[in-house]
Amino acid sequence: MLRYTLNRLLQMIPTLIGVAVLVFFMLRVVPGDVVEVKLRGDGGAVSQEMIDMERKRLGLDKPLLNQFGDWMIGLATLDLGKSMWTDRPVTEEIGTRLELSLQVAIMATIIAVLIAVPLGTTAALMRDTWVDYLTRVITIGGLSIPSFWFGMLIMLGLLYFFGWLPPITFTPLYVDPVANLTQLIWPALAVGYRYCAVTARMIRSSLLEVLSEDYIRTARAKGVFERLVVSRHALRNALLPAITVIGLEFTFLIGGLVVTEQVFNLNGIGKLFVQSVSRNDFTLIQGMVMLIAVFYVFTNLVIDLLYAVFDPRIRYG
Amino acid sequence: MRTSVLGFLGAFAFAFAGATGTHAQSPKRGGTLQFAISAETPHYDCHGSDTYATLHFSGPFYSTLLKFNLDKYPEVMGDLAQSWTVAPDLMTYTFKLHPGVKFHDGTPLTSADVKATYDRLRNPPSGVVSTRQATFGDIGTIETPDANTVVFKMKAVNAAMLEHFASPWNCIYSAKDLAADPNAPKTKINGTGPFIFVEHVKGSHVSGKKNESYFKPGLPYLDGFKGVFMLQAAAMLNALQGGQVLGEFRGISPAERDRLVQAMGDKIRIEESSWTLNLLIVFNVEKKPFDDVRVRKALLMAIDRWGGSQGLSKISTLRSVGGVIRPGSPYATPEAELVKLPGFSKDINASRAEAKRLLAEAGVRDLKFTLHNRNLAMPYTPAGIFLVDQWRQIGVTVDHKQFDTAPYLATMNAGNHEVAIDFSNLFMDEPSLGLAKYVSFKRAPENRSRVNDEELDKLYDAQVRELDANKRKDIIKTFEKRLFEQAYQQPLLWWHRIVPTHKVVMGWKMSPSHNLGADLGEVWLNQ
Numbered sequence: 001m002l003r004y005t006l007n008r009l010l011q012m013i014p015t016l017i018g019v020a021v022l023v024f025f026m027l028r029v030v031p032g033d034v035v036e037v038k039l040r041g042d043g044g045a046v047s048q049e050m051i052d053m054e055r056k057r058l059g060l061d062k063p064l065l066n067q068f069g070d071w072m073i074g075l076a077t078l079d080l081g082k083s084m085w086t087d088r089p090v091t092e093e094i095g096t097r098l099e100l101s102l103q104v105a106i107m108a109t110i111i112a113v114l115i116a117v118p119l120g121t122t123a124a125l126m127r128d129t130w131v132d133y134l135t136r137v138i139t140i141g142g143l144s145i146p147s148f149w150f151g152m153l154i155m156l157g158l159l160y161f162f163g164w165l166p167p168i169t170f171t172p173l174y175v176d177p178v179a180n181l182t183q184l185i186w187p188a189l190a191v192g193y194r195y196c197a198v199t200a201r202m203i204r205s206s207l208l209e210v211l212s213e214d215y216i217r218t219a220r221a222k223g224v225f226e227r228l229v230v231s232r233h234a235l236r237n238a239l240l241p242a243i244t245v246i247g248l249e250f251t252f253l254i255g256g257l258v259v260t261e262q263v264f265n266l267n268g269i270g271k272l273f274v275q276s277v278s279r280n281d282f283t284l285i286q287g288m289v290m291l292i293a294v295f296y297v298f299t300n301l302v303i304d305l306l307y308a309v310f311d312p313r314i315r316y317g
Numbered sequence: 318m319r320t321s322v323l324g325f326l327g328a329f330a331f332a333f334a335g336a337t338g339t340h341a342q343s344p345k346r347g348g349t350l351q352f353a354i355s356a357e358t359p360h361y362d363c364h365g366s367d368t369y370a371t372l373h374f375s376g377p378f379y380s381t382l383l384k385f386n387l388d389k390y391p392e393v394m395g396d397l398a399q400s401w402t403v404a405p406d407l408m409t410y411t412f413k414l415h416p417g418v419k420f421h422d423g424t425p426l427t428s429a430d431v432k433a434t435y436d437r438l439r440n441p442p443s444g445v446v447s448t449r450q451a452t453f454g455d456i457g458t459i460e461t462p463d464a465n466t467v468v469f470k471m472k473a474v475n476a477a478m479l480e481h482f483a484s485p486w487n488c489i490y491s492a493k494d495l496a497a498d499p500n501a502p503k504t505k506i507n508g509t510g511p512f513i514f515v516e517h518v519k520g521s522h523v524s525g526k527k528n529e530s531y532f533k534p535g536l537p538y539l540d541g542f543k544g545v546f547m548l549q550a551a552a553m554l555n556a557l558q559g560g561q562v563l564g565e566f567r568g569i570s571p572a573e574r575d576r577l578v579q580a581m582g583d584k585i586r587i588e589e590s591s592w593t594l595n596l597l598i599v600f601n602v603e604k605k606p607f608d609d610v611r612v613r614k615a616l617l618m619a620i621d622r623w624g625g626s627q628g629l630s631k632i633s634t635l636r637s638v639g640g641v642i643r644p645g646s647p648y649a650t651p652e653a654e655l656v657k658l659p660g661f662s663k664d665i666n667a668s669r670a671e672a673k674r675l676l677a678e679a680g681v682r683d684l685k686f687t688l689h690n691r692n693l694a695m696p697y698t699p700a701g702i703f704l705v706d707q708w709r710q711i712g713v714t715v716d717h718k719q720f721d722t723a724p725y726l727a728t729m730n731a732g733n734h735e736v737a738i739d740f741s742n743l744f745m746d747e748p749s750l751g752l753a754k755y756v757s758f759k760r761a762p763e764n765r766s767r768v769n770d771e772e773l774d775k776l777y778d779a780q781v782r783e784l785d786a787n788k789r790k791d792i793i794k795t796f797e798k799r800l801f802e803q804a805y806q807q808p809l810l811w812w813h814r815i816v817p818t819h820k821v822v823m824g825w826k827m828s829p830s831h832n833l834g835a836d837l838g839e840v841w842l843n844q
Contacts, residue, residue, distance in 0.1 A: 030721075030723065030724055031723070031724045031727040031728060031731070032722075032723030032724045032725070032726055032727030032728075033723060033727070034723070036722075036723055036726040036727055036730065037722050037723050037726065038359055039365075039367070039446065039448065040367075040726055040730075040763070041367075041368070041722050041726065042367040042368040042369070042742050043367060043740055043741060043742030043743075043763070044367030044448045045448070045451065045753055045754070045761065045763050046367075046446075046448050047450065047451070047762075048762055050446055050447075050448070050450070053443075053444070053446070054446060057444060085359045086359050086360065086519070087359075087360065087503065087504070088519070092519075093519065096518070096519050096520060097520060152551060155552075155555050156555070159555060159558060159559055163559070164559065165555060165556065165559035165561055167561075168545055168547070168552075168556055168561050168562070169518070169521050169522050169543075169545060170518075170521060262548060262549035262552060263549065263551065263552055264552065265545070265547050265549065265552040265553075265556070267518070267519075267520035267521040267546075271520065271548070272520060275357075275548070277721075278721055278722060278723075279722075279723070280723040
């Protein structure tokens with residue numbers, strides 16, 4: 001297991017280098033740069049000399065390959081550089097937002113798993129009954145309704161029925177848990193609903209498949225209690241594909257809540273991503289893409305390791 | 318001579334619709350104003366910025382030499398300057414500073430700080446961005462005969478110099494800070510304004526607390542403020558409706574105004590004014606067939622601005638029909654004269670018939686081109702759609718393409734556009750600012766028509782140096798006529814500013830520019 005984990009960690013390096021190369025060159029395809037937006041975006045009559053000076057300061061006047069070299073050297077030394085928009089370290093810009101995004105992702109995952117496992121299991125066990133049909137309505141609703149729109153409905157509902165809205169600025173959990181949860185529970189619910197729907201559908205279909213396996217029939221024939229058949233033999237195996245979905249969804253939530261974060265005015269990674277793209281803030285975009293890529297490869301590793309935990313037949317060595 | 322210019326401006330000073338009426342009540346002290354800022358500043362340096370996001374953020378922390386008197390806009394009044402005199406030949410400006418002014422770090426403000434600030438503005442050290450270098454290019458020397466006196470000696474007469482001294486972008490910095498690091502104001506705030514910087518949580522908010530040592534007695538009224546960055550209009554409207562923020566001082570759309578009024582009734586105050594912003598139709602004269610004045614003129618004449626104004630004003634921030642100067646402002650061309658200029662006729666059928674004739678005369682049939690536009694819903698998208706429809710009515714086919722800001726600007730700067738919707742964003746109505754976009758491309762790279770027209774340049778320079786207001790107005794009219802006859806570019810419509818505040822917010826003053834009145838010094842809460 002240790003050797004396998006080390007191998008996987010080493011394999012991450014070429015993957016991440018590939019991502020770094022791709023994001024660097026793809027960003028440069030779009031015409032324009034951050035200097036134009038910063039100095040002329042609001043109609044500023046700035047001289048060309050001033051524009052050139054700013055480009056030089058940010059290194060944008062260098063040949064592309066030199067810029068690429070700087071970026072790769074920075075990566076190798078874990079230096080993501082400074083945001084071209086704010087002149088502050090990329091790690092600082094991301095760090096300010098990461099806590100909130102991680103917390104929303106974790107809360108949404110907890111909500112999704114807590115609801116999806118019983119919901120998907122019940123739907124599978126009570127296949128083609130009204131319970132299954134109701135679950136189908138709920139889950140297909142979750143898949144169909146965009147999270148940001150659900151979020152807007154939540155906000156409007158709170159405003160209309162209670163004349164109240166959650167706080168609009170972030171308070172860390174360790175500073176004031178009530179204020180923190182009062183703000184973040186709503187976006188977690190909004191994205192957790194869709195997340196839960198995806199997971200519940202996955203659990204239902206894989207559980208149905210597992211329940212028709214020979215070893216389940218054998219367990220039942222041996223007189224094992226139905227509850228044990230489901231929990232120990234069927235669900236454990238049925239959860240394997242769900243774990244993959246849960247892991248990938250979790251990583252997506254860290255950087256992908258672009259519109260939902262704006263609806264709730266959350267100061268998260270998704271909003272920062274959109275702002276950086278609209279400003280052509282190359283260094284910040286590159287930093288965030290690398291962060292999310294790292295999250296993805298680590299999540300994949302964790303998922304693969306969890307497979308071995310849930311399925312004794314899988315052994316890495 | 319100068320008096321006549323000021324008198325002329327003063328005669329046009331006007332009250333805005335929906336005046337707050339705060340003068341009837343005695344201001345109450347205390348409380349924290351929480352308001353929305355719909356963009357976040359990239360840095361704190363007023364000198365190197367052109368976005369209101371910097372002013373709505375930094376404005377409460379800084380003072381300027383002069384400022385606009387928003388009760389009598391466009392008159393100017395003293396801020397740090399207790400008094401000032403202007404030499405009859407307009408070549409010397411002498412300012413006496415308020416005594417006893419202190420920076421937030423406790424050091425006293427002296428004339429050396431004003432000099433250091435203006436030196437940085439007009440001649441920035443290497444590595445420092447000043448977007449106002451050209452504005453202060455007419456200053457020859459700055460002298461500081463004593464700690465409370467600053468004397469500006471000019472190289473050339475500039476009719477708008479006092480207004481430039483009142484620009485909200487000229488935040489006065491500490492000479493000591495600038496000597497230590499010329500770029501210090503980008504990341505460090507040390508002003509003399511009514512509020513002291515408390516914190517900036519990036520992506521979230523900025524907050525300030527009352528400056529107990531503020532040099533204006535009794536001010537500010539508030540204990541503090543918190544400006545929350547709210548980039549999404551729906552979130553901002555919810556927050557306004559829910560009372561989480563008490564105002565948004567840039568401006569909202571008519572639809573957003575209607576939603577707030579419907580939901581909040583008499584709890585919300587709506588103030589409206591025409592706005593010192595416009596959208597421009599720009600023809601790239603380096604591209605065929607837009608090198609032919611007949612084609613350009615035909616396209617302008619096909620646009621029904623008066624009808625468009627009625628429709629667009631219901632769904633967008635576009636409203637007023639005007640020439641190169643904001644309609645209603647001192648140097649604007651009156652409507653009776655405007656309708657005689659190409660593109661402004663109220664007889665749209667006759668105008669479109671003439672447009673078709675001009676296209677035929679130019680030998681242009683089945684004209685097709687791409688309209689280059691910015692990918693911002695308000696008001697660029699409705700403006701683009703409107704223009705496509707207007708030009709369709711004279712048989713012209715238009716491919717409307719919208720781009721994010723960076724590629725939008727890059728394409729125009731490289732001259733790769735055919736026809737574009739450009740914008741003009743001014744902080745006041747001073748003509749030398751408003752007309753700067755139309756002078757020759759070799760002088761003004763922001764002229765997206767890329768034309769070089771020496772006649773326009775001469776007229777521009779003449780109006781800058783002309784001290785007689787009526788003569789200056791005539792020169793501006795001649796400039797405008799030449800510009801529209803040549804049809805290089807033309808304002809489509811001027812914007813309309815709508816500002817919502819809760820009725821408990823008092824003392825905030827409406828103006829035609831979202832860049833003015835950001836210091837919050839006289840704002841108070843009636844609760």
